[in-house]
Amino acid sequence: MNFYPIFLREMLIFKRRLLNIGYLFSTMITPLLYLVAFGLGLGRGISIEGISYLMFVVPGICAMSSMTNSYTWIATTISVGRLHFKTFEEYQVSPVTATDIMLGEILSGVVRGLFASSLILIAGAIFGAGFPQNPIFLLVWVLNCLIFACFGVISGFLAKSHEDTATFSNFFIMPMAFFCGTFFPIDNLPAFIKGFLYILPLTHANNALRTSFLGQQVEMISLGIMLAFLVISFYLGVITIRRSNR
Amino acid sequence: MIKTEGLTKYFGNIKAIDNLNLHIKEGEVFGLLGPNGAGKTTTVRMLNTLTLPTSGRAEIDGLDVVKQANEVKRLIGVSPQELNLDKELTGRENLRLHGLLHRMKGREERIEELLKWAGLSDRADNLVRTYSGGMQRRLLVGRAIMHRPKVLFLDEPTVGLDPQVRRQIWDIIRDLTRQGVTILLTTHYIEEAEMLCHRVGILNHGELIALGTPRELKAKVGHFVVESLDNGVTNYRLFNTRENAYKFAEQRADDVFIRESNLEDVFIKLTGERIVR
Numbered sequence: 001m002n003f004y005p006i007f008l009r010e011m012l013i014f015k016r017r018l019l020n021i022g023y024l025f026s027t028m029i030t031p032l033l034y035l036v037a038f039g040l041g042l043g044r045g046i047s048i049e050g051i052s053y054l055m056f057v058v059p060g061i062c063a064m065s066s067m068t069n070s071y072t073w074i075a076t077t078i079s080v081g082r083l084h085f086k087t088f089e090e091y092q093v094s095p096v097t098a099t100d101i102m103l104g105e106i107l108s109g110v111v112r113g114l115f116a117s118s119l120i121l122i123a124g125a126i127f128g129a130g131f132p133q134n135p136i137f138l139l140v141w142v143l144n145c146l147i148f149a150c151f152g153v154i155s156g157f158l159a160k161s162h163e164d165t166a167t168f169s170n171f172f173i174m175p176m177a178f179f180c181g182t183f184f185p186i187d188n189l190p191a192f193i194k195g196f197l198y199i200l201p202l203t204h205a206n207n208a209l210r211t212s213f214l215g216q217q218v219e220m221i222s223l224g225i226m227l228a229f230l231v232i233s234f235y236l237g238v239i240t241i242r243r244s245n246r
Numbered sequence: 247m248i249k250t251e252g253l254t255k256y257f258g259n260i261k262a263i264d265n266l267n268l269h270i271k272e273g274e275v276f277g278l279l280g281p282n283g284a285g286k287t288t289t290v291r292m293l294n295t296l297t298l299p300t301s302g303r304a305e306i307d308g309l310d311v312v313k314q315a316n317e318v319k320r321l322i323g324v325s326p327q328e329l330n331l332d333k334e335l336t337g338r339e340n341l342r343l344h345g346l347l348h349r350m351k352g353r354e355e356r357i358e359e360l361l362k363w364a365g366l367s368d369r370a371d372n373l374v375r376t377y378s379g380g381m382q383r384r385l386l387v388g389r390a391i392m393h394r395p396k397v398l399f400l401d402e403p404t405v406g407l408d409p410q411v412r413r414q415i416w417d418i419i420r421d422l423t424r425q426g427v428t429i430l431l432t433t434h435y436i437e438e439a440e441m442l443c444h445r446v447g448i449l450n451h452g453e454l455i456a457l458g459t460p461r462e463l464k465a466k467v468g469h470f471v472v473e474s475l476d477n478g479v480t481n482y483r484l485f486n487t488r489e490n491a492y493k494f495a496e497q498r499a500d501d502v503f504i505r506e507s508n509l510e511d512v513f514i515k516l517t518g519e520r521i522v523r
């Protein structure tokens with residue numbers, strides 16, 4: 001097991017990015033806009049399922065932001081490193097396994113996803129939503145980052161060009177951000193759509209993050225489905241790495 | 247140490263390498279020559295596990311490059327034709343990651359040693375993005391030898407370097423040769439191959455068209471060359487003996503030039519192409 005150098009590489013890059021104010025600002029701006037527009041603007045005075053809209057939307061935006069940041073960071077760093085700078089060939093001629101590469105990359109995706117979405121939690125707390133108390137929240141949060149970091153690896157290694165990772169994001173990641181219960185509960189949707197959304201991981205991340213954020217009991221089925229997604233996408237990621245470039 | 251049997255690679259229907267049979271002994275420095283697109287890089291990439299052969303097989307130190315790729319990777323050092331350093335990291339960080347990838351002991355001392363060798367000690371903490379092409383090439387070669395591999399692949403290691411740095415790279419190749427490292431070198435600089443390699447192979451359109459020591463190959467085409475200018479085109483004629491060369495030259499009224507042959511003459515004769523310098 002030798003995933004540390006791969007993780008370290010991403011962290012060195014991340015550290016350098018953090019020193020760049022422009023980058024920090026752009027990481028925060030989109031989710032903050034959502035938070036202000038939906039939480040404070042649209043949601044003022046609205047309550048959903050007996051709680052204020054702000055309390056409803058903060059864990060949702062947290063799920064969304066941890067998803068997009070884990071995914072995008074990994075997919076971009078891999079597709080650019082593979083196709084443009086060829087830096088991945090250094091890993092591929094070194095005695096590290098596909099599992100090492102997978103672990104190193106997804107752990108860096110987790111760091112990145114947690115970082116971006118913790119800014120949302122802080123902003124939410126400032127607006128009065130409070131902090132999550134239930135430790136299950138942390139578990140689900142990390143799990144969500146891991147799943148989408150795995151997707152990032154898969155798409156980064158399958159991409160034939162850098163645009164491919166954005167295509168995957170537009171058709172798969174972004175629709176999930178809007179329809180999986182981030183901004184409104186899926187209960188009101190027609191049954192067949194609901195059934196479809198129920199097999200998507202972000203639906204369960206939203207569900208589990210929201211219930212644990214509110215201090216309610218988390219549904220085991222949501223945790224189970226997320227775990228299953230993690231196992232399958234991890235496995236597919238390792239296979240994809242093994243097959244790439246050969 | 248390096249052995250290929252019927253090694254073949256097609257990219258779609260582009261033939262890159264066809265039925266290559268090579269046997270490179272331990273401690274040998276082997277030069278692979280050939281015009282652009284001849285298949286040199288493809289050969290190197292199949293041997294260092296980056297490209298899957300279409301058919302045939304290859305082994306390094308008895309290990310199959312496809313089936314035992316992970317064991318092979320422990321033995322080899324690779325300096326690719328295309329600079330693939332991490333440009334967002336510093337030179338020192340690039341070497342440190344390489345050391346970690348190979349789980350090296352004594353990593354930090356080795357880093358200092360290589361940075362000094364590459365003349366990069368005072369630039370070690372700058373991003374590689376800010377290095378000149380030559381600085382990057384030196385760092386690339388330094389990284390390839392860092393973990394003291396048994397087999398070293400150098401794909402055009404001296405391309406675009408100034409004369410001094412080229413000599414520096416030659417020195418390190420000679421030094422590694424003394425230490426018994428097996429080296430596969432590709433180059434477009436014929437004199438480099440002549441000087442450094444025990445044996446050379448010439449590839450053309452994916453096929454090995456000549457194989458032997460530089461001496462043997464020169465003997466095959468003739469030891470002496472008469473260069474003459476005919477209507478603005480330089481012609482080369484190869485002769486086996488000095489006498490024959492003189493005899494020919496005397497018949498010519500215009501300017502002629504007699505010299506000993508070199509690998510470039512072999513190359514031109516066999517491939518019918520001039521090497522771009």
Ligand SMILES: Nc1ncnc2c1ncn2[C@@H]1O[C@H](COP(=O)(O)OP(=O)(O)OP(=O)(O)O)[C@@H](O)[C@H]1O
Pocket residue numbers: 257260261262280281282283284285286287288289327
């Ligand atoms: N990834 C690839 N996809 C398609 N064709 C390829 C690929 N890599 C190499 N080729 C083709 O294989 C042939 C051999 O290329 P290769 O890079 O091995 O040549 P080379 O001898 O290294 O040339 P050079 O001196 O220009 O570096 C060429 O015809 C090239 O177009």
Ligand SMILES: [Mg+2]
Pocket residue numbers: 286287288327401
């Ligand atoms: Mg080449």
